[in-house]
Amino acid sequence: MGLTYQSSGKGALREDYLSCNVKGDYVIALAGNPNTGKSTVFNALTGLKQHTGNWPGKTVVQALGNYKHGQKQITLVDLPGTYSLLANSPEEQVARDFICFAEPDATVVVVDATCLERNLNLVLQVLEITSRSIVCLNLMDEARRKKISIDVPALANKLGVPVIPTAARNGEGLTLLKDTINLVAAGTIELNPRRLVYDAKLEAAILELAGELEPLLPPQINRRWIALRLIDGDYTVIDGISKFLEKKLIKEDFAS
Amino acid sequence: MTQPVEYGGLNQIVKKAAEYGRTQGEGVRDQIVSHIYGEAEKLAATVVTCSNERTDWDRKIDNIITSRFFGYPLMLALLGAVFWVTISGANVPSEMLANLLFGIEDWLSSLFIGAGAPGWLHGVVVLGTYRGLAWVVSVMLPPMAIFFPIFTLLEDLGYLPRVAFNLDHAFKRVGAHGKQALTMSMGFGCNAAGVIAARIIDSPRERLIAILTNNFVPCNGRFPALIAISIIFVAGGVFSAYGTLAASAMVVAMILVGISVTLAVSWLLSKTLLKGEPSSFTLELPPYRKPQIIPVIVRSLFDRTAFVLARAVAVAAPAGALTWIFANIYIGDLSIIGHVAGWLEPFGRAIGLDGIIILAFILGLPANEIVVPIMIMGYLSAGSMLEFDSLLAFRELLLSQNWTLLTALNFMLFSLLHFPCGTTLLTIHKETGSLKWTVLAAVIPTIIAILVCFSITQGVRLFNLL
Numbered sequence: 001m002g003l004t005y006q007s008s009g010k011g012a013l014r015e016d017y018l019s020c021n022v023k024g025d026y027v028i029a030l031a032g033n034p035n036t037g038k039s040t041v042f043n044a045l046t047g048l049k050q051h052t053g054n055w056p057g058k059t060v061v062q063a064l065g066n067y068k069h070g071q072k073q074i075t076l077v078d079l080p081g082t083y084s085l086l087a088n089s090p091e092e093q094v095a096r097d098f099i100c101f102a103e104p105d106a107t108v109v110v111v112d113a114t115c116l117e118r119n120l121n122l123v124l125q126v127l128e129i130t131s132r133s134i135v136c137l138n139l140m141d142e143a144r145r146k147k148i149s150i151d152v153p154a155l156a157n158k159l160g161v162p163v164i165p166t167a168a169r170n171g172e173g174l175t176l177l178k179d180t181i182n183l184v185a186a187g188t189i190e191l192n193p194r195r196l197v198y199d200a201k202l203e204a205a206i207l208e209l210a211g212e213l214e215p216l217l218p219p220q221i222n223r224r225w226i227a228l229r230l231i232d233g234d235y236t237v238i239d240g241i242s243k244f245l246e247k248k249l250i251k252e253d254f255a256s
Numbered sequence: 257m258t259q260p261v262e263y264g265g266l267n268q269i270v271k272k273a274a275e276y277g278r279t280q281g282e283g284v285r286d287q288i289v290s291h292i293y294g295e296a297e298k299l300a301a302t303v304v305t306c307s308n309e310r311t312d313w314d315r316k317i318d319n320i321i322t323s324r325f326f327g328y329p330l331m332l333a334l335l336g337a338v339f340w341v342t343i344s345g346a347n348v349p350s351e352m353l354a355n356l357l358f359g360i361e362d363w364l365s366s367l368f369i370g371a372g373a374p375g376w377l378h379g380v381v382v383l384g385t386y387r388g389l390a391w392v393v394s395v396m397l398p399p400m401a402i403f404f405p406i407f408t409l410l411e412d413l414g415y416l417p418r419v420a421f422n423l424d425h426a427f428k429r430v431g432a433h434g435k436q437a438l439t440m441s442m443g444f445g446c447n448a449a450g451v452i453a454a455r456i457i458d459s460p461r462e463r464l465i466a467i468l469t470n471n472f473v474p475c476n477g478r479f480p481a482l483i484a485i486s487i488i489f490v491a492g493g494v495f496s497a498y499g500t501l502a503a504s505a506m507v508v509a510m511i512l513v514g515i516s517v518t519l520a521v522s523w524l525l526s527k528t529l530l531k532g533e534p535s536s537f538t539l540e541l542p543p544y545r546k547p548q549i550i551p552v553i554v555r556s557l558f559d560r561t562a563f564v565l566a567r568a569v570a571v572a573a574p575a576g577a578l579t580w581i582f583a584n585i586y587i588g589d590l591s592i593i594g595h596v597a598g599w600l601e602p603f604g605r606a607i608g609l610d611g612i613i614i615l616a617f618i619l620g621l622p623a624n625e626i627v628v629p630i631m632i633m634g635y636l637s638a639g640s641m642l643e644f645d646s647l648l649a650f651r652e653l654l655l656s657q658n659w660t661l662l663t664a665l666n667f668m669l670f671s672l673l674h675f676p677c678g679t680t681l682l683t684i685h686k687e688t689g690s691l692k693w694t695v696l697a698a699v700i701p702t703i704i705a706i707l708v709c710f711s712i713t714q715g716v717r718l719f720n721l722l
Contacts, residue, residue, distance in 0.1 A: 034542075035542035040548070048558075116303070117297055117304075120295075120300055123296075124292050147306070150304055151303045151304075158299055196292060198291055202284070205273075216265070230273035233274065235270070
């Protein structure tokens with residue numbers, strides 16, 4: 001019996017997705033639509049401690065940043081700004097693979113409070129992949145100016161993950177965001193993310209395939225989501241799985 | 257050893273999934289997407305309340321900025337204003353930097369001579385390498401430090417997507433991608449950056465068009481030369497409000513020529529080598545936002561200005577040394593530069609330039625910003641790059657070399673249209689992964705530059721216009 005996946009440590013693939021080595025307590029992914037102030041949040045949290053490179057094997061820019069909060073050293077990974085995670089472009093693929101296979105300790109989705117509906121598409125897709133999510137409801141100042149009001153507790157309740165209203169430009173809400181990131185990463189907060197339920201026929205197919213994927217993939221990799229992607233005919237996800245399994249096999253090999 | 261990886265039945269599962277997908281036809285993706293959108297809509301409806309009394313300023317502004325009548329004139333006016341600020345603001349710090357850096361040169365010189373260093377070493381290190389560096393820094397840094405932050409502010413404000421929106425139609429008409437307007441804008445900073453920016457275009461065909469035509473907009477390495485020449489020959493060599501204005505107008509005119517050539521070549525490419533229909537895309541017009549002035553300035557200074565400057569310095573140092581050596585090795589009674597320039601002279605004359613100018617453009621391949629210094633060095637045959645602290649002195653020098661308004665015009669056009677710099681070519685090679693497209697990226701502009709200059713020169717000479 002070789003090493004099980006669990007003993008090979010969390011985020012076995014992380015280093016394959018990052019353009020430089022990171023040390024620290026938590027790795028946090030930052031996702032969001034373009035023009036939501038995602039970069040502002042990134043800059044506000046990390047200051048000038050940033051590193052830019054390319055996503056390995058892709059011509060997409062990757063930015064990493066560090067900050068310290070509550071005794072924890074945190075590495076923030078700025079994912080490319082995308083409208084969806086359906087892998088229509090290299091950017092979407094990169095963002096999706098990182099959330100799914102690199103297993104960040106938490107994923108923050110920055111959304112534009114002034115056009116919530118469009119932004120929720122991405123949030124729902126992220127929640128389909130990972131439960132360790134936080135919604136950063138940014139541009140609250142602009143929403144107030146436009147007289148748009150959002151029932152934050154209701155939204156958090158419906159999504160089943162924390163929703164933090166911020167105005168990153170003025171630093172509003174950032175401390176709460178950092179606190180929440182630490183809590184979610186540490187697993188202190190109970191999360192119960194809203195999952196999309198498709199029609200019965202599709203659900204049955206998902207369930208069957210997810211069952212077959214079970215012996216292959218560890219529990220923290222979302223098998224239901226991978227089954228859905230495969231049914232969708234999205235084979236870009238296979239790259240990610242193969243890379244993951246290869247790593248697992250190598251580890252088992254060393255152990256035996 | 258592990259067997260060739262089969263991943264315990266992954267292939268089987270994939271096959272099964274594909275089968276399920278096939279029985280659903282095209283429907284699965286649609287089903288998934290519409291389900292997600294439906295959920296998002298429902299969710300948003302329950303938590304968002306929107307008061308109706310808000311006035312939609314954004315849309316009102318957009319209706320003017322992207323309108324048929326005001327769109328282009330506003331863009332031109334803004335471009336002109338940006339250059340006016342850059343040109344008029346860059347002179348003072350440029351002179352101060354030049355004074356400082358050339359003061360250091362004197363000190364270095366006396367250090368070398370005091371230490372008894374041989375003349376050639378002093379020549380290569382101080383008169384070649386250091387002087388080349390000093391020239392590049394003092395001429396390039398101030399315009400960049402002004403131009404980049406202004407550009408970034410416009411970006412932050414949300415104006416650049418509107419520019420793309422305005423130009424989208426024109427680019428689509430010539431068979432290219434609307435986003436090419438954005439990569440072209442990046443090219444104003446640095447063509448290598450513009451080539452990298454072409455990654456935002458998904459279709460490989462349209463991406464290649466954007467890459468191949470990017471150098472038709474002048475980058476920061478070429479702006480100083482364009483600006484200096486237009487000040488001398490258009491504004492009569494005087495620094496005054498009027499001169500700055502005329503010079504800005506000339507630079508804007510050059511940019512318009514560049515954009516026209518970009519469109520023309522894009523059209524030609526999409527009708528010949530890169531045939532195809534333009535793909536459509538959704539361009540989101542983001543809301544206008546108050547730019548964050550301080551972070552923008554800091555970021556653009558660190559990320560753009562420092563980056564471009566570092567690159568220029570890295571290239572200019574060896575080029576400066578090499579030029580000094582070529583200008584100081586004599587074969588017979590002429591330096592190597594003199595010989596080569598003499599050989600290039602007939603060709604240069606035919607397109608309204610001369611041998612030295614052609615040689616300067618060729619030697620300037622590593623970085624466009626050293627073209628003018630090399631040219632001056634060639635004219636003086638003094639064996640080292642001169643610093644034209646006074647533009648009047650530069651004018652005298654050019655006039656004594658039989659420069660006319662025609663030469664100036666051809667110089668600017670050639671600078672605008674010729675082959676991209678070495679860094680850009682390397683970037684093109686890296687981005688396309690193909691030697692063929694890299695070579696074409698150098699050959700196409702060069703042919704166009706030669707044709708344009710040749711036609712103008714022959715036309716003017718034939719009809720005795722200038």
